[in-house]
Amino acid sequence: MLGGHTIHIGTDDAYIALYTNPEVQAADPTFNKGEPMNHIGITVDDLDAVEAKVVAAGLEPFNHGDYDPGRRFYFFDWNHIEWEVVSYG
Secondary structure, eight states: OTTOEEEEEEOSSSEEEEEEOHHHHHHOGGGGTTTTOOOEEEEOSOHHHHHHHHHHTTOOOEEEEEETTEEEEEEEOTTSOEEEEEEEO
């Protein structure tokens, strides 16, 4: 991504993605928002239902995106940890 280096460790169903790119980190200070962790991603079957639960909990979804092969949104929890919620299919 953006000329950096990504390593996925795990399986097709469960993995951790490690990414580094000093140029992106220097150019965009928000990239470092959760140092040393940028965000946690989870996959769900029903993205709309999960988003409704996030909103009902008083949290604010943002950065919605449709891309191949799925859809996603992000939110920050009460501890300022960023979550990415993804639905494939």
